Amino acid sequence: MKKTLALATLLAGLSAPAMAGTLTVCLEGAPETFNPQLTSSGTTSTVLGQIYDGLVAVERGGSQIEPALAESWDVSEDGRTYTFHLRQGVKWQTTSDFTPSREFNADDVIFTFERMLDADHAYNKVNGGNYITFNTKLADALESVEKIDDHTVAFTLKEALAPFTGIMAHGSLKITSAEYAEQLLEAGTPELFDRNPVGTGPFQLQAYQTDAVVRLLPFAQTWGAEQNIAENTPMVDAIIMAISADASVRVQRALAGECQIAFYPNLADAPLIEQSENLDLVVAKVASSGFITFNFKMEKFQDIRVRQALAHAINMEPLVEVVFNGMGHVTGAVVPPAFWGHADDLAPYAYDPEKAKQLLADAGFADGFETQLWAVPVARPYMPNGRRAAEMIQADWAEIGVKAEIVTYEWAEYIQRARAFEAEVGMFGGIYDFPDPSQIPNNYFTCNSEGTPSPSNIGAWCNEEFISVMAEAGAITDQEKRAELYLKAQHILYDDVPAVMFGGADQLMAVSKDVKGFAPAIFGTSRMSGVTTD
Structure with a gap:
């Protein structure tokens, strides 16, 4: 009360x-x-x-990509250039600190993406410059963003990228005001750009x-x-x-x-x-995926036998039944069943405490070890009760001699710390923002061309074969072939055990x-x- x-x-x-x-x-x-x-x-x-608004959006309550700040777009025959025709007459918000002198135009689109794309841009490093979705999905793929005229912008990719329009609908790729940014830069307060929002x-x-x-x-x-x-x-x-x-x-x-x-x-x-x-x-x-990840920056989790042991020690079916209150489904696949490309042959790792004990002994941990197990502090479709799930895993692991300390933080701090690779065993997950099965695997389990984990890859698992297969699937448009590649990628992840999948629920x-x-x-x-x- x-x-x-x-x-x-x-x-x-x-x-x-x-x-x-x-x-x-x-x-x-x-x-x-x-x-x-x-x-x-x-x-x-x-x-x-x-x-804020993006150039495109996912239709309300549906799965189709529809116009937003872009009224329409064209795609070149080679699938590499997307030309967006911008909506005219769009006004920017007025605040106590900013009165716009013009309407939305191509300069705003160019500014928004150049900030993320150009390391030398005046705003690139402002407030940390951690462009999570862009760095994961577009940084390696985008060749250029060009202003054709005040109401036309062309995005050119290094190679075709099948989910590009879906990616552009992602919530983190909304358009921001170039004029507002310039005003704050001249005033010497660019940090306010990310604190006092101006949108359309x-x-x-x-x-x-x-x-x-x-x-x-x-x-x-x-x-x-x-x-x-x-x-x-x-x-x-x-x-x-x-x-x-x-x-x-x-x-x-x-x-x-x-x-x-x-x-x-x-x-x-x-x-x-x-x-x-x-x-x-x-x-x-909604389509979502939740899991626990093992931190590959820690020596003990680099041993696949340790990861396999912890996976086989979790009694997943009763966990999902309890935590999802009878409304969930168990799976071993990172792509949820709502999507084409879901690996329905991947079940949870078999619950086998004796096998888990033997694997630990083979890895040199016959007496077990201590670790931290992070619990998501908020209710999400992929994990409605992180504390209860952590408690059940903690009890299962105790049976094989692994003592897990449950750790959690307020949500924003949890995310920040997890992305700084502080979680020994991290509980994480995501909800799909656009209708393509690539989103969660790419966000949470890939690394860029320099070997840096994507920001949400909190376990720092960089598997070259997995990354290569995911990249190949994104570069073609044949859905049947893409589905085959996503099946292959899910099996690679499952076999290497960088994470253990939970079920999901509406x-x-x-x-x-x-x-x-x-x-x-x-x-x-x-x-x-x-x-x-x-």
Whole structure:
């Protein structure tokens, strides 16, 4: 009750609590940054997806790529050059620190990508310059970004890349303002560019109270409103996004009417939501993959026998049954079953404690060893209860003499530390942002041409054969051949045991019956434009 009252007090301090015209949303974590280029976190994208637009987007509630800031695009015969024709009349948001003098144009697209592409760019190193998705998916593939005229931009690839338009729909490749960046650079405060956002989206930031609440106001001149596109038009007077890592608290706030949309309730709370007179249980069949990874920077995990032992020591079927509350599926494949290219012949590693003990003994650990096991602190479709999963793994490993200390942090810190390779055994995962099976394997298990792990490859596993197969699959357009290559890649990962896959489940949301027009995203971010409240 104290937590519920605390939220009510906080909302009252910012504005009137939930009423007609105000949409209240309960989030599971805080945004890491206010520039999409610097994050691949789904939680952060939920916030930033309201503020920024990309050249293209995934259709609301579906899987098709559709126009956004680009009205259309052409592809060259060799599949290497994509020419985007930009939407005209798009306005930038005005803030207390910035008043735009022009509309969106090709200069903004060039600035956005050159910041990430050019190591000598004035903004490249600002605020760390860690462009997670770009570095993983495009840095090695993109040859150039060229302005043809004020409303036309050409992207040329070094070789054909089948999922390119899907990648361009990713939440971290939104377009930012070149004029705003130049103004801050001249003022000597470029670091503010990633903290005080300016976008073209349906909402803009009014206030952020760290780890507590984000408040957004409608951007009345957003292109969706000006061009009469209802689903891209803000239809509420404000959005209040309250942050709470506790899934039960989010559900209680929804039941109390304090949150009209509550993300990621506990799966066990589904009946409670269904029985409510005021809430609907909304199910989104998202594609996601979750796993634990072994840190290859540590000598003991470089021995495949150790990794195999820990994999065979986990009793995965009851773990998935308990943690996913009977709604999950077990798998040994990194590509989820919702996708073509899923390796349905890969089951979880067989539960065999005696085999695990023998493998440890063969590796020189007959008496076991101590390690840390990190637990995801937020509920996600790929891991609805990280603490409970970690506890069950901890108990399984104790049976073979491995003592695991469970470690966790607040979500933003967890991500930062995991990407700094601090996790001995890290729990991680991702939700697909676009409809192509390459996303999660590329993000979490590849390394670039210099041998540097992709930012989300928290176990630092760099397998040349796996990387080569994934690259080959991305360079061709024949879906049947691509599927064969993804099957091969999944078997390479499975056999080398850099990670142990969990199952997956649908994404649940608690949504007030007063909310109209809300369509949860299957890929990418759920947008609040086009949403109304009674």
